Amino acid sequence: MRKTVAKLLALLLGLSLVAMACGNDDDSGDAGASEPTAAPSTPAPEPTQAPETTAAPEPAADPEPTGIEVATARVEAFRQPQGQLPIAEPLTELPTGKTAAYIQCGVPVCEEIRIGIAGAADELGMSVEVFNHDDTPENVAAAWQGAVDAGVDVVLASGNPREFFAEQLAVLESRGVPVVVWSIPEGYEPGDGITANLLTADDYYFYGVLLADYAVAQTGGEGDIIFFGLPAFPVLGLLEEGFLAEMADVCPDCSLTNVSIDLTALLAGEVPGQVVSTIQSQSDPSHLVFAFGGMLFGVPEAMADAGLDVPAASQAGGGLNFGFIAEGNVQTAEMGLASEFLGWRAMDAAARALAGQPVGRSELPEAAEFEGRPDILAAGLPLQVLEADDMGFLATDPNLLWPGVEGFQDLYRELWGG
Numbered sequence: 527m528r529k530t531v532a533k534l535l536a537l538l539l540g541l542s543l544v545a546m547a548c549g550n551d552d553d554s555g556d557a558g559a560s561e562p563t564a565a566p567s568t569p570a571p572e573p574t575q576a577p578e579t580t581a582a583p584e585p586a587a588d589p590e591p592t593g594i595e596v597a598t599a600r601v602e603a604f605r606q607p608q609g610q611l612p613i614a615e616p617l618t619e620l621p622t623g624k625t626a627a628y629i630q631c632g633v634p635v636c637e638e639i640r641i642g643i644a645g646a647a648d649e650l651g652m653s654v655e656v657f658n659h660d661d662t663p664e665n666v667a668a669a670w671q672g673a674v675d676a677g678v679d680v681v682l683a684s685g686n687p688r689e690f691f692a693e694q695l696a697v698l699e700s701r702g703v704p705v706v707v708w709s710i711p712e713g714y715e716p717g718d719g720i721t722a723n724l725l726t727a728d729d730y731y732f733y734g735v736l737l738a739d740y741a742v743a744q745t746g747g748e749g750d751i752i753f754f755g756l757p758a759f760p761v762l763g764l765l766e767e768g769f770l771a772e773m774a775d776v777c778p779d780c781s782l783t784n785v786s787i788d789l790t791a792l793l794a795g796e797v798p799g800q801v802v803s804t805i806q807s808q809s810d811p812s813h814l815v816f817a818f819g820g821m822l823f824g825v826p827e828a829m830a831d832a833g834l835d836v837p838a839a840s841q842a843g844g845g846l847n848f849g850f851i852a853e854g855n856v857q858t859a860e861m862g863l864a865s866e867f868l869g870w871r872a873m874d875a876a877a878r879a880l881a882g883q884p885v886g887r888s889e890l891p892e893a894a895e896f897e898g899r900p901d902i903l904a905a906g907l908p909l910q911v912l913e914a915d916d917m918g919f920l921a922t923d924p925n926l927l928w929p930g931v932e933g934f935q936d937l938y939r940e941l942w943g944g
Contacts, residue, residue, distance in 0.1 A: 593776030594747055597739035603893035604736060604861075604911045608931050612906015613874065613886035617942045621680075621880045622651030626873070627673035629683035632660040633820055634844055635865050636684055638927055642869020643682060649939060650877055661759075661789075663690045670694035678703070680876045685709040687760055688720065695719040704879035706872050711760040714887065714904035722875045722885040724868065724905040730761040732894055732902045733841045733909075734768025734817075736861050740839050740911060741813045742777045744858070749812025750781045752804055752836075754797075754821055758789035762817045765841070769815065783808065787821060797821050798828035805829070811836045819843020819860060826856040845925055852917040852924075862912040864930025870938055871907060877942070 591599070628643050630636045640656065647654045655676055657669040663686075670691035673681050681698060687710055688695060698705055699719035708725040710716075716723055741751045751773075755766040766784075773782055785804055787797055805811045811834075816822055819840040829835070840847060841861035850857035875885040888906030896902065903909060908930030910916070919926050931937065 593778075594742055597742040597772075597776045600736065600739045600893050601743045601911055603891070604909060605913075607910060607916075608908045611931060611934065611937050611941060612871070612888035614941070615883070615886060617874070617877055617881060618883055619881040620651055620942065621877045624652045624679040624880060625676070626652055626654050626876060627676060627678040627681045628654055628656045629666075629669045629673060629681065630656050630658050631685045632658070633685075633818075635820070635842055635863070638844055638865035639684065639869045639872070641927075642866035643873055644869070645866070645935065646870040646873035646938065649935075650873060650942065652873070652877075661686065666690040667694065674698060680880060681705045682872050682876060683707045685759060685761070687711060688718075704876060706875045706879065706885075708868065708872065708905075709759075709761050711764055714901040715885070721879045722905070724872060724875065724907060725761070726901040726904060727761065727764050728896075728899040728901040729903065729907075730764040731768035731899060732896065733861050734765040734770075735772040735896070736909075736911070737765075737815050737817075737839060737841060738769045738772035739776065740859055740861075741815050742773070742780065744837065745780075745812045747777045747780050749810045750783060750808040751813045751815065752783045752785065752808065752811060753815045753817070754785050754787055754801065754804075755817045756787050756789065756792065756821060759818075765817050769817075781810075792821060795824060798824040801825050802828050802832045802834065805834050805836055806832070814838035814856075816840035819847040822847060822850065822857060826850055829856055845927060848912070848917060848920060848928065849924060851912065851914055852920055854914065858913060860912045860928075862908065862910045862916075862928050862930065864908045864928055864934075866927045867930040867934050868907060870934060871905060874938060874941075875905075 626643070626647060628640060630640055644654055655678060657672040659665040659669040666686045667690055671694050674694050674697050681703060683705070684707065695705065696719065704721045705719060706722050706724065707720055708723060710723055711727045712720070712723050714723055714726050715721070745751065753766070753769060755762065757763045757766060770784070773780060783804065785800070787800065791797060791800065801814070814836050816838060817840070819842050822838065822840055822843070823846060837858040838856050839859040839861070840857065842863040843860045844865065847857055847860050851860060878885050887904050890902060894902045912928060919928060
């Protein structure tokens with residue numbers, strides 16, 4: 527069962543019934559010694575009846591919000607910017623002189639995360655070795671093996687299921703090396719060799735929920751909503767699950783087309799053509815949803831060439847997506863992933879693990895409460911529905927990344943005792 531954003535409570539008032547009864551007393555008098563004179567025979571008065579009372583009607587309970595109202599309220603809650611770090615406990619010991627391995631995936635957002643990791647490592651007095659791969663199982667395993675062979679103190683990695691690197695993970699666990707990951711289809715502190723998973727299975731499910739809510743709120747449930755999924759990544763399969771479940775919940779009568787994109791098609795640049803042909807096959811296309819921001823590369827240009835104009839939203843996008851939004855070029859919103867911030871949070875978690883501290887857990891926002899999904903936003907990564915009015919951070923440099931929390935670098939320096 528979904529948890530509605532606004533907890534609407536029906537106020538039931540109990541009204542007491544007041545019964546009023548009236549009665550008359552008979553009076554009698556003496557006539558001296560004479561015989562009492564009989565009073566004229568008159569019928570005894572009827573006892574006075576209490577007026578009938580009618581219970582006041584109970585006030586009607588507030589109506590259950592509609593699905594579109596629920597979707598709109600959740601979107602509005604996540605339009606609000608965040609202004610503080612998720613974990614407030616100071617770092618007890620700087621990991622000066624330690625070495626981190628970053629096992630870097632093949633999509634652009636992973637390079638953006640590397641920028642954050644490098645900046646945070648400098649601040650913490652650590653060095654970073656990068657091991658690249660192309661997300662195929664054999665190359666993922668090879669990158670992890672490079673980290674094992676390098677004898678690093680902590681490992682950071684993104685986006686692949688643990689089956690790809692199980693052998694290397696077992697070695698690292700036997701050495702007591704902390705491993706901080708994100709975007710694997712597991713919980714926040716999954717164990718079995720993984721210290722923390724900063725983007726959880728529940729997070730991706732919720733990103734799908736928020737994308738569905740945005741599409742419904744923007745269209746009012748009208749027209750054909752088209753979802754482009756990328757199920758090759760397990761976490762994006764979870765996002766698709768959340769999207770479809772929320773669509774069925776808040777807009778069961780919506781027209782929805784679900785298109786699965788192969789990873790090979792994405793890497794070959796075939797997505798723009800698939801998007802155009804899908805739009806042209808619909809009678810009334812009203813909104814496009816992309817499971818991943820990188821899927822939009824080349825799409826606005828292809829749509830313009832075909833004379834198409836349908837708004838779109840995505841998640842985990844980067845600079846190109848922010849540019850599309852700022853220019854009003856097809857994309858209208860991004861479920862913002864603060865990729866550089868993620869790099870700093872990953873190093874924060876790594877430093878805490880090296881110091882023997884808990885990695886910390888953020889408080890769950892009310893608008894993200896879903897039964898059976900306890901790890902939504904557990905790592906405290908910023909999440910915001912970013913639209914054109916939020917693109918002010920591009921004013922000085924169009925290549926800047928969304929910060930998530932303004933001035934987060936200084937906030938982390940303070941938290942780390944810098």
